[in-house]
Amino acid sequence: MSEVAQVRAKQSELYGAPLNEVLQRCSAALGLNQAQMAKLLGISAPMLSQLINGHRIKVANPTAAARLVALVQAADAVSSGEITVAQAVAAVGEADATESFTATTAIRPKRHLAADIQDVFRATAAAGDFIGAANAIRAEYPDVAELLVVYGAERADTAAAWTDQKLGR
Amino acid sequence: MWVMGDVYAGRFELVDLVGSGAHGSVWRVWDHRDGGYLAGKVLSQADSVAIVRFFREQGLRFQHPHIVAPLGWVGEDDRVMFTMPLVRGGSLTTLLNDYGALPQRWALAITDQLLSALEVVHGAEVVHRDIKPHNILLEPGTQPHVRVSDFGTAVSVADDSPRLTRLHHVVGTPGYLASEAAEGADPDPLQDLYAVGVVLWQMLTGERPPRLGTPAVPVDLQDTALGGFLSRLLAPVGSRTHSATEARRQLRIVPAQAAHADEPVEVFDQVGALPEGWGPDGPTPAEPGPIATITPAAQELIPARRAPRWPVAVALGVAAVGIVLLVVAGVLLFA
Numbered sequence: 440m441s442e443v444a445q446v447r448a449k450q451s452e453l454y455g456a457p458l459n460e461v462l463q464r465c466s467a468a469l470g471l472n473q474a475q476m477a478k479l480l481g482i483s484a485p486m487l488s489q490l491i492n493g494h495r496i497k498v499a500n501p502t503a504a505a506r507l508v509a510l511v512q513a514a515d516a517v518s519s520g521e522i523t524v525a526q527a528v529a530a531v532g533e534a535d536a537t538e539s540f541t542a543t544t545a546i547r548p549k550r551h552l553a554a555d556i557q558d559v560f561r562a563t564a565a566a567g568d569f570i571g572a573a574n575a576i577r578a579e580y581p582d583v584a585e586l587l588v589v590y591g592a593e594r595a596d597t598a599a600a601w602t603d604q605k606l607g608r
Numbered sequence: 609m610w611v612m613g614d615v616y617a618g619r620f621e622l623v624d625l626v627g628s629g630a631h632g633s634v635w636r637v638w639d640h641r642d643g644g645y646l647a648g649k650v651l652s653q654a655d656s657v658a659i660v661r662f663f664r665e666q667g668l669r670f671q672h673p674h675i676v677a678p679l680g681w682v683g684e685d686d687r688v689m690f691t692m693p694l695v696r697g698g699s700l701t702t703l704l705n706d707y708g709a710l711p712q713r714w715a716l717a718i719t720d721q722l723l724s725a726l727e728v729v730h731g732a733e734v735v736h737r738d739i740k741p742h743n744i745l746l747e748p749g750t751q752p753h754v755r756v757s758d759f760g761t762a763v764s765v766a767d768d769s770p771r772l773t774r775l776h777h778v779v780g781t782p783g784y785l786a787s788e789a790a791e792g793a794d795p796d797p798l799q800d801l802y803a804v805g806v807v808l809w810q811m812l813t814g815e816r817p818p819r820l821g822t823p824a825v826p827v828d829l830q831d832t833a834l835g836g837f838l839s840r841l842l843a844p845v846g847s848r849t850h851s852a853t854e855a856r857r858q859l860r861i862v863p864a865q866a867a868h869a870d871e872p873v874e875v876f877d878q879v880g881a882l883p884e885g886w887g888p889d890g891p892t893p894a895e896p897g898p899i900a901t902i903t904p905a906a907q908e909l910i911p912a913r914r915a916p917r918w919p920v921a922v923a924l925g926v927a928a929v930g931i932v933l934l935v936v937a938g939v940l941l942f943a
Binding site for chain 2: 482484495
């Protein structure tokens with residue numbers, strides 16, 4: 440058996456079929472070229488060619504391996520008409536977020552800056568105190584009064600929207 | 609806008625785009641004067657002031673196997689292009705994406721190479737300030753060979769350097785920034801050593817460092833020589849390893865755990881094949897074949913493959929003006 444044939448046999452054990460076949464199927468179902476698939480898997484284009492051409496057996500990075508599993512599932516779901524290509528691509532991108540081997544920071548949902556600011560305010564005094572303080576200074580410093588109320592006493596989504604507006608986002 | 613086929617300073621022709629970063633794009637360029645392909649990093653003048661200054665002060669001092677030293681720079685219009693050797697294996701980010709955690713032998717060898725580069729940089733009283741996988745380039749092959757690149761944020765900390773050149777805002781990348789730097793401490797070589805610690809942690813775990821705070825030494829390394837070495841790099845100022853030389857000395861007695869029988873790591877050539885019209889010896893003459901069969905009238909409709917090149921004298925003149933402007937800008941900004 441040639442070296443490439445040996446590699447492909449080992450790929451079949453690991454992935455159910457040689458990776459050239461697996462990825463060919465995904466590429467056809469999702470309408471992606473090799474470079475786009477490499478990007479989606481998060482590996483370099485030369486690494487993907489090595490795998491497809493039977494020069495390397497394994498997708499070494501566990502995150503990329505998880506995305507490959509998701510890619511195959513998504514391609515199958517597209518082929519059977521369950522989801523659209525766009526949904527499939529999104530699903531592959533989210534694959535590593537559900538796996539435990541990525542950094543914890545990567546899987547934590549993004550927290551709005553305003554939430555952190557509100558935490559500081561609430562650790563300092565009760566909402567009523569901020570409203571009282573705001574009332575006391577409003578006549579002279581209306582903008583500062585608003586800030587105290589927004590971070591000290593408003594709902595999180597209101598504070599987030601107000602912050603975005605202030606920062607021009 | 610710079611496009612393929614443009615020739616800069618009458619000398620460097622853009623071949624294809626090989627990368628892009630926060631501040632500019634990196635092209636493969638053909639050097640018409642000396643022959644050979646180089647990397648050309650194109651920056652706006654504003655972004656290039658610091659690196660031009662750095663290059664003027666330090667450029668030639670950093671000839672080292674583990675540093676990508678700029679070869680030169682040319683200015684044209686509002687852009688500056690730095691030329692440097694074309695390093696073909698991608699960055700450590702690419703390698704980590706391809707492999708996840710690296711075998712300890714690789715992680716330790718790369719760390720030692722980084723430290724050897726920093727010995728030279730710190731020896732010249734310069735702090736790099738942005739050591740991270742993206743700025744660590746690799747030569748293709750089956751043995752580790754890294755080169756520290758991107759000195760755009762580097763700064764001199766020599767006693768006689770003007771105080772104003774020390775910027776008063778935090779420079780660096782979250783996750784690689786030592787806590788004292790994040791809190792506004794002046795640039796210090798110790799901050800580069802911290803960043804090397806984070807890079808080592810990343811090579812050993814395959815994970816991204818937390819944006820805030822110091823990554824924790826992996827549990828399975830905690831009582832090992834390697835774990836101790838890593839924790840001394842990540843330690844707060846005061847207990848951190850105090851120099852690149854000292855770190856290399858410590859590293860020499862850290863044993864690398866043998867890799868389990870996985871497929872070996874290989875750094876692939878990440879710079880694609882040359883586009884049509886280019887060969888190993890530069891631009892190739894246009895193929896006469898099919899064109900000859902097209903009628904002269906139709907031929908006029910076919911756009912020229914490359915934009916006409918500027919006369920060398922004019923381009924050099926423009927470059928000279930650009931350089932003068934840059935130097936003036938540099939003097940104004942940093943005087």
